[in-house]
Amino acid sequence: MTGSEVPPSFRLAYVPGVTPAKWVRIWNERLPDVPLTLVAVSATEAFDVLRDGSADAGFVRLPVDGADLSAIPLYTETTVVVIPKDHLVTAADEVSAEDLADEIVLHPLDDTLDWEHRPGRPANERPATTADAVELVAAGVGVLVVPQSLARLHHRRDLTYRPVSDAPVSRVALSWPQDETTDLVEDFIGIVRGRTVNSSRGRRPDPAPASAPAQSKGKRPDTGGAGRKPAAGKTAGKSAGKTAGKPVGKSPRSGFGGARGAKRGKPRRRS
Known part of the structure; x- marks a missing residue:
């Protein structure tokens, strides 16, 4: 190189x-x-x-x-409000922005939500980061509205979150x-985008092996004779299938393997 x-x-x-x-x-x-x-x-x-x-x-x-x-x-992503576990909001499965009207809602400098009208009351100062805002929520200073992935990223045992139905999404x-x-x-x-390696739009499709013979369309692969018609004179298996369940090798009349048309001998007289 x-x-x-x-x-x-x-x-x-x-x-x-x-x-x-x-x-x-x-x-x-x-x-x-x-x-x-x-x-x-x-x-x-x-x-x-x-x-x-x-x-x-x-x-x-x-x-x-x-x-x-x-x-x-x-x-x-779903937008959620991060709150202490003993907060009144935890009684609901979902809240609205109006439900947060009396809360101090923290607005960190790295906030990713595009609010037209922010809910709640603003804090005296904006936290520098979302992580700092989460620490303030744990201290009881206010609540925080963020994408759900950020709530999970900064998870704490003393905090939980609830979806906010009418908040902007990320x-x-x-x-x-x-x-x-x-x-x-x-x-x-x-x-x-979920394309496979051999996708027609992929850049690196795997080439077909040069030694592999091309198969004709509509032609089934050889299965060793399965599905072929039996050749003339080879019907023993088919005939045997018709007598399945019947005794083979004995005549129903003579008890021996003779043909049905054979003559029967005269019975001997008893002396």
Whole structure:
């Protein structure tokens, strides 16, 4: 390998709450010679990481920042409110934004929800991160509304959460720079979209073995004679099937194997 040659690799960014393990496993199975490196980023810095080349693609939260990035929406998350386990809200299976009107609702600087009108009362200061906001909820300072994956990521035994029916939702997407849609990016797109290795849109289909003979359409494979008609004179098995359940080898009259048309001998007189 010369000095100018660089072995192929793939860098995948992901924001908090996204779990890329499933896709990474498939990548390692299909492209074991191309190492994949995970790059953890915050939701606010994810797009800059893609633009400056620190990652080839990334799992981000929509909307995508700028027209220079491509994106494939993947899934939508449920929005929940994080509360102490002894909070009154825990009595309900689901709440609305109006149910939080009297609560202090924390609004961290890395919030990913696009609110038109935020519920509840604002705190005196905005926490720097979602993790900091969760600590304040545990201290009884207020409640926090976040995508469900973030509530799970920052789970604590003294906290729980409930769905918020009318809150804005967060959508996760795969994004990459439009001008850098490389072959490796195409490979990863195929994995995320669930394409198989031999998909017609895949980049690396497995070629058919050269030694395998092509099979004619409509022609069944040889099964060793199964399904063939018996040749003339070979009907013994068929005839035997018709006498199944009947004694074979004895005549019903003479008790011997003679034909039905054979003459019977005269019985001897008794002296």
